[in-house]
Amino acid sequence: MKKNFNSLSTKIVVSIAAVSLFIILVIFSVFENINKKAFLNVEIEKANLIAKTIKPLIALNVYLDMQNKINQIAHQLIKNPNILSIKVLKNGEIINEVKSNEYKNGIKDAFIIKKDIYKPNSKINIGQLILVYSDKGYRELMEKYTKVMFILLFVLSVIFILFSLYVKKLLSPLRKIARLLKNYSPNQKIKFPFILKNNEIGLISNALNNMQEKNFQYSKKQQNINNLLEKKVNEKTMELRKQLYADTLTDMPNRLSLFNDIESADNGALLIINIDDFKEINDFFGHEIGDNVLKKISDRLKNMFSADKNIKLYRLSGDEFALFFIEKPSFDYFIKIAKKLVYYIEKMIFYHENNELGVIVSVGGTHQIQKALQKADIALKSAKKQQKSFFIYDEKLNIEEQYKENMDWVNKLKKAINQDKIIPYFQPIFNNKSGEITSYECLMRLIDDNDDVISPYKFLPIAKKSRLYDKLTEIMIEKSCSHFEHINHYFSINLSTEDIVNPSIVEYIKQKLKKYNVAEKIIFEILESEGIDSYKNVSYFINEMKELGCKIAIDDFGSGYSNFEHLIQLNVDYIKIDASLIKNLDTDSNAQIVVQTIVDFAKKLNILTVAEFVHNEEILIKVKELNIDSTQGFYLGEPLKCTIHHLD
Amino acid sequence: MIFATLVHSHNYDQLLLKAQASIFPKIVLLDKKLNEKLVDGKIIYTIAYEEEDYFTAQEIAKYMKINFKENFDKYNYKVNLIKFSNLSYDMNTTVIYALNSNENIQKVANIAKKKGIITFSYDINNLKNGLLFSLMLEKTTVLYLNKENLDNEKIDFIDSLLQMVNFID
Numbered sequence: 001m002k003k004n005f006n007s008l009s010t011k012i013v014v015s016i017a018a019v020s021l022f023i024i025l026v027i028f029s030v031f032e033n034i035n036k037k038a039f040l041n042v043e044i045e046k047a048n049l050i051a052k053t054i055k056p057l058i059a060l061n062v063y064l065d066m067q068n069k070i071n072q073i074a075h076q077l078i079k080n081p082n083i084l085s086i087k088v089l090k091n092g093e094i095i096n097e098v099k100s101n102e103y104k105n106g107i108k109d110a111f112i113i114k115k116d117i118y119k120p121n122s123k124i125n126i127g128q129l130i131l132v133y134s135d136k137g138y139r140e141l142m143e144k145y146t147k148v149m150f151i152l153l154f155v156l157s158v159i160f161i162l163f164s165l166y167v168k169k170l171l172s173p174l175r176k177i178a179r180l181l182k183n184y185s186p187n188q189k190i191k192f193p194f195i196l197k198n199n200e201i202g203l204i205s206n207a208l209n210n211m212q213e214k215n216f217q218y219s220k221k222q223q224n225i226n227n228l229l230e231k232k233v234n235e236k237t238m239e240l241r242k243q244l245y246a247d248t249l250t251d252m253p254n255r256l257s258l259f260n261d262i263e264s265a266d267n268g269a270l271l272i273i274n275i276d277d278f279k280e281i282n283d284f285f286g287h288e289i290g291d292n293v294l295k296k297i298s299d300r301l302k303n304m305f306s307a308d309k310n311i312k313l314y315r316l317s318g319d320e321f322a323l324f325f326i327e328k329p330s331f332d333y334f335i336k337i338a339k340k341l342v343y344y345i346e347k348m349i350f351y352h353e354n355n356e357l358g359v360i361v362s363v364g365g366t367h368q369i370q371k372a373l374q375k376a377d378i379a380l381k382s383a384k385k386q387q388k389s390f391f392i393y394d395e396k397l398n399i400e401e402q403y404k405e406n407m408d409w410v411n412k413l414k415k416a417i418n419q420d421k422i423i424p425y426f427q428p429i430f431n432n433k434s435g436e437i438t439s440y441e442c443l444m445r446l447i448d449d450n451d452d453v454i455s456p457y458k459f460l461p462i463a464k465k466s467r468l469y470d471k472l473t474e475i476m477i478e479k480s481c482s483h484f485e486h487i488n489h490y491f492s493i494n495l496s497t498e499d500i501v502n503p504s505i506v507e508y509i510k511q512k513l514k515k516y517n518v519a520e521k522i523i524f525e526i527l528e529s530e531g532i533d534s535y536k537n538v539s540y541f542i543n544e545m546k547e548l549g550c551k552i553a554i555d556d557f558g559s560g561y562s563n564f565e566h567l568i569q570l571n572v573d574y575i576k577i578d579a580s581l582i583k584n585l586d587t588d589s590n591a592q593i594v595v596q597t598i599v600d601f602a603k604k605l606n607i608l609t610v611a612e613f614v615h616n617e618e619i620l621i622k623v624k625e626l627n628i629d630s631t632q633g634f635y636l637g638e639p640l641k642c643t644i645h646h647l648d
Numbered sequence: 649m650i651f652a653t654l655v656h657s658h659n660y661d662q663l664l665l666k667a668q669a670s671i672f673p674k675i676v677l678l679d680k681k682l683n684e685k686l687v688d689g690k691i692i693y694t695i696a697y698e699e700e701d702y703f704t705a706q707e708i709a710k711y712m713k714i715n716f717k718e719n720f721d722k723y724n725y726k727v728n729l730i731k732f733s734n735l736s737y738d739m740n741t742t743v744i745y746a747l748n749s750n751e752n753i754q755k756v757a758n759i760a761k762k763k764g765i766i767t768f769s770y771d772i773n774n775l776k777n778g779l780l781f782s783l784m785l786e787k788t789t790v791l792y793l794n795k796e797n798l799d800n801e802k803i804d805f806i807d808s809l810l811q812m813v814n815f816i817d
Contacts, residue, residue, distance in 0.1 A: 060811075066789045068789055069789060072788055120809070122721075
């Protein structure tokens with residue numbers, strides 16, 4: 001239905017009909033008004049004419065008092081069917097009145113013509129002629145007129161219907177063409193009708209036919225191109241799919257492929273083989289050699305397990321391979337394969353320019369299919385950590401729980417950093433002679449969601465692994481320096497070797513020292529045991545800081561391999577004697593000897609000594625006896641948020 | 649009995665005489681060239697009679713005096729009674745109203761025709777002898793006009809008068 005209303009023919013016909021109807025209505029209403037008035041005027045004119053005609057005669061008769069004559073005229077006039085009544089008045093009095101029967105019966109549709117009667121040949125009014133004239137003629141005329149108008153409307157309607165049918169017929173070829181075009185496809189030719197017609201339809205048909213020809217040719221070409229493209233795309237897709245699931249170097253299925261296989265498996269087991277320190281092979285001998293080693297290992301693995309249809313091989317990453325057992329083997333067989341792997345791969349010798357190369361591998365495995373890849377990875381890491389050649393994941397070891405706990409700590413740390421809940425606590429260090437506070441050690445604390453104060457021993461190792469450590473160091477430096485900007489006391493900050501060898505941290509320290517002007521007050525505490533490996537870097541840092549006016553302390557001295565030579569060369573200012581030597585100092589005579597040696601040595605080098613972990617009076621007395629310069633410990637003052645401490 | 653009938657006088661219908669006395673002066677006023685016919689500014693209404701009808705003529709004059717007082721409409725008028733035998737071409741009058749006469753009607757007609765005088769006749773038959781108007785009481789009051797006598801440039805009545813009169817040839 002909607003379609004019909006939208007058709008061109010309907011629109012043309014409706015438009016013409018609307019315009020015509022409007023014009024007809026305007027003409028009709030105008031004519032109606034004009035003609036009605038005209039018809040009425042004609043009747044009035046007629047009545048007027050009659051009155052005008054008889055008026056002189058009536059006037060003369062009134063003038064001559066010829067009443068009989070007036071009556072005669074009136075009766076003659078009343079014969080006219082349109083005249084309903086004639087009344088003649090002389091000086092206001094009726095001298096003659098004749099009425100038609102129709103008028104007597106009470107007809108009301110009439111109009112009245114009044115004419116003043118003048119004395120003949122004069123302008124003196126002598127009476128009035130009143131003519132009641134029927135408008136029957138007018139009404140009849142109007143009826144005829146209306147009838148004619150309705151006939152005209154009917155005829156026009158018929159003409160419009162015929163016209164619309166004609167327009168529809170004229171446009172029907174367009175509809176036919178449109179129906180044909182509806183199913184048009186560039187690959188299929190349509191036989192257009194009306195091509196031979198010498199009119200607009202013919203022109204359209206011809207144009208469409210030409211267009212169709214061109215489209216057909218173009219489509220043919222396009223189809224060829226599409227076929228070619230499709231072929232290429234398919235080839236490329238296959239290639240990409242292969243690349244997606246296969247390793248290009250070894251032609252083995254890759255990690256994604258293993259992941260899919262594990263997902264779709266109901267049981268099974270997994271071993272992951274990692275080549276230890278493979279990066280060094282790449283670095284020393286180049287990637288080409290590294291790739292060659294990997295290829296040979298993959299070939300060896302293929303040879304080893306080609307006969308076993310239950311084992312599927314994968315290359316997971318640069319130096320990692322995997323063995324997936326489609327059906328779960330016995331645990332013994334599983335262990336046997338792991339050992340065999342280690343044995344045969346480590347037995348392999350690779351040659352390069354007369355050099356012999358060998359590799360060490362670690363194997364991690366899981367005998368469970370659930371989270372197999374994750375568990376095998378954990379097992380591999382455990383193997384490496386424990387420096388074992390292979391490790392099989394065991395639920396009882398609760399390794400997964402530890403991982404989860406570590407991840408929780410990472411989240412806690414991130415949250416604490418974001419919410420500014422890493423803060424320094426300050427523990428005083430007292431001069432053993434004067435009893436006054438000589439300095440404060442700034443100790444890192446984490447305030448958790450329950451406002452509990454957490455010691456760094458719980459989160460620092462995890463922070464180091466998760467790369468949050470740098471941020472923690474920066475926070476401690478910033479807050480500690482800021483705190484002591486206007487406090488006239490020495491304060492110490494612990495630095496690890498990671499901090500010292502990190503140029504950005506060193507640069508950050510310099511900026512803060514300058515910003516808060518605390519270089520003369522700060523003491524950097526460096527762990528004795530850590531300094532050995534990066535001696536050069538530590539020495540450089542110490543010199544740099546000492547140039548700025550900072551002081552250096554060796555922390556936990558005596559805990560490990562105490563290297564006095566290094567101590568001399570590093571030019572330190574303080575030695576903080578390790579807690580393990582102090583905690584039983586009052587009773588442990590060996591500890592007393594070691595501490596006495598350290599103190600003597602330090603005195604000779606003008607290095608001040610600090611006893612940590614002084615937790616009771618006996619130890620404090622012993623510390624003083626041994627001539628240690630300063631004391632730090634819970635007995636004298638525990639770490640607090642503020643720096644106000646008093647020695648009783 | 650207003651109009652007494654004498655032994656030798658003609659017979660006159662009194663009602664007709666009255667009607668004529670009422671209507672004829674009014675007809676005079678319908679002449680569009682009346683002003684040319686005034687004598688000293690007056691309408692002279694001459695009643696021509698035979699001797700034996702003198703009394704009738706007087707009665708007519710009296711009746712007119714009563715009916716019209718001093719004026720025909722805006723015009724002053726004077727009624728002259730004159731014997732047919734005294735009529736001459738020298739006389740000045742606006743209207744001649746001829747009572748019955750056996751011999752003098754033609755004379756009246758000739759004078760009137762020559763001088764453009766409006767003529768009225770008591771007897772309709774006199775119209776055939778050249779007089780202009782007469783009046784009869786039939787079913788209605790009927791005014792007669794001899795159209796032969798109308799052909800005169802000096803007399804020009806209003807059209808409606810001509811529409812209502814009965815013409816005689």
